[in-house]
Amino acid sequence: MNTPGHRPLDALFRPVALIAVLLAGEALALIIALSSHASGGRLIQFGLTSLGIQWICLSTLCTTFLLRRPLARLRSPTVAWICLGILLCMTLLVTLAAWSLFATPGDLADGKWSFVLRALAIALVVGLLTLLTYQNYWRAKQLAVSAEHAKLQALQARIQPHFLFNTLNTGVSLLHAKPDLAEQLLLDLSDLFRAALSQRESLRLAEDISLARRYLEIEQLRLGDRLRLTWDIPAELPALQVPTLSIQPLAENAIRHGIEPSTTGGDVGIRISTIDGFLQVAVSNSLPPASSRAAAGHQVGLSSVRARIHASTQGRGRVDTRVADDLYTATIRLPLDVAG
Known part of the structure; x- marks a missing residue:
C-alpha cells in the first residue's frame, strides 16, 4: 500500500x-x-x-x-x-x-x-x-522521505517532553487548587498523553481540533478569567488528515507567549475556514505588554508544525505567521484535495 x-x-x-x-x-x-x-x-x-x-x-x-x-x-x-x-x-x-x-x-x-x-x-x-x-x-x-521523517521524529522528540511536562505541571497545580475538577483533568490529560505518545503520523482534522480543545480547557481551568477563548469552527468539517498534534502546539504557543506573560491575561481565538481550495486554521493571541514579552517565542513548536505540514502535503501546505492589530496569528493552510 x-x-x-x-x-x-x-x-x-x-x-x-x-x-x-x-x-x-x-x-x-x-x-x-x-x-x-x-x-x-x-x-x-x-x-x-x-x-x-x-x-x-x-x-x-x-x-x-x-x-x-x-x-x-x-x-x-x-x-x-x-x-x-x-x-x-x-x-x-x-x-x-x-x-x-x-x-x-x-x-x-x-x-x-x-x-x-x-x-x-x-x-x-x-x-x-x-x-x-x-x-x-x-x-x-x-x-x-525517510530522511525527512527521521528529522521530524527528532524534532518531535524535543517537542513532546516540553508539552507533557507543562501539561503535567498544570494538572498538579489544578489538582491542589480545585480537586472537584480532577476527574475532568485526568480524562483530558489521558487523551493528550495518548496522542503525544502514539505512533500515528496523522489524525482526522476533527480529532486534532478535539485535542487542542482539551489542552485549552485545561489551561482555561488553570488561568481562569485571564484566558478568554473564542472558537469559530463550522458545524461540518472536511474529512481531512492532518499531522498529529498540528493545532495544539500553536495553541500552546499562544498561551505561553501571549497570555501567561500578561498580568491581565488576553484573548486566544481559533478560526477555521476554507478559501480558494485550501483549509485555513488560524490560531491568534493578543500580545502582552512589550516589557513582558519573551525574547524569542513561537519558535520550536511552530517549526515542528511547519515542517510536518510541508512534508505531509509535499510542499503544498504551509504555516504563515503575522502580527497585526496587536494580535499574533499563526495560520495553517492545507489543500482540500488531500482529504482522506
Missing part, C-alpha cells in the same frame, strides 16, 4: 513530468524518422510518427489518470507493470488504427503485422527504460 501524499503516480501528473513525456515522444519520433528509409520524405515521416506517438502517450496518460484511485491501493512495482501493460495496449490500438487509415489496398497482411510488432517492440524497450529510470527516481524519493 502507498501512503497518502506519497503515491507513485503523483509524480507522473505534474506539469514538468507531462511536458517531459511529450518532449521524449517528439525525440523518439525524430530518431525514427531520421533512421527510416521509407519514401515520402523524412519530414512527412516525422509528422506521422509524431502524431502516432503522441496519441499513444496521451491515451496512456488518460487511461492511467482514470485508473489512479484503484492503482493507488497497489504496491509501486505492481503499478509500474500495469502502466507498462497500458502502454503496450495503447500502442497496439493506435498502430492498428493507423494501419487501417493509411495502408493502401495493395499492402499485404504480413506488412501490417510486421508494422504492429515493430511498434510494440519499440514501446516495450522505451517502457522498460522508463521503468528503470522511474525505479531509481522512486528509490531516491523514498530515501528522501
Whole structure:
C-alpha cells in the first residue's frame, strides 16, 4: 500500500513530468524518422510518427489518470507493470488504427503485422527504460522521505517532553487548587498523553481540533478569567488528515507567549475556514505588554508544525505567521484535495 501524499503516480501528473513525456515522444519520433528509409520524405515521416506517438502517450496518460484511485491501493512495482501493460495496449490500438487509415489496398497482411510488432517492440524497450529510470527516481524519493521523517521524529522528540511536562505541571497545580475538577483533568490529560505518545503520523482534522480543545480547557481551568477563548469552527468539517498534534502546539504557543506573560491575561481565538481550495486554521493571541514579552517565542513548536505540514502535503501546505492589530496569528493552510 502507498501512503497518502506519497503515491507513485503523483509524480507522473505534474506539469514538468507531462511536458517531459511529450518532449521524449517528439525525440523518439525524430530518431525514427531520421533512421527510416521509407519514401515520402523524412519530414512527412516525422509528422506521422509524431502524431502516432503522441496519441499513444496521451491515451496512456488518460487511461492511467482514470485508473489512479484503484492503482493507488497497489504496491509501486505492481503499478509500474500495469502502466507498462497500458502502454503496450495503447500502442497496439493506435498502430492498428493507423494501419487501417493509411495502408493502401495493395499492402499485404504480413506488412501490417510486421508494422504492429515493430511498434510494440519499440514501446516495450522505451517502457522498460522508463521503468528503470522511474525505479531509481522512486528509490531516491523514498530515501528522501525517510530522511525527512527521521528529522521530524527528532524534532518531535524535543517537542513532546516540553508539552507533557507543562501539561503535567498544570494538572498538579489544578489538582491542589480545585480537586472537584480532577476527574475532568485526568480524562483530558489521558487523551493528550495518548496522542503525544502514539505512533500515528496523522489524525482526522476533527480529532486534532478535539485535542487542542482539551489542552485549552485545561489551561482555561488553570488561568481562569485571564484566558478568554473564542472558537469559530463550522458545524461540518472536511474529512481531512492532518499531522498529529498540528493545532495544539500553536495553541500552546499562544498561551505561553501571549497570555501567561500578561498580568491581565488576553484573548486566544481559533478560526477555521476554507478559501480558494485550501483549509485555513488560524490560531491568534493578543500580545502582552512589550516589557513582558519573551525574547524569542513561537519558535520550536511552530517549526515542528511547519515542517510536518510541508512534508505531509509535499510542499503544498504551509504555516504563515503575522502580527497585526496587536494580535499574533499563526495560520495553517492545507489543500482540500488531500482529504482522506
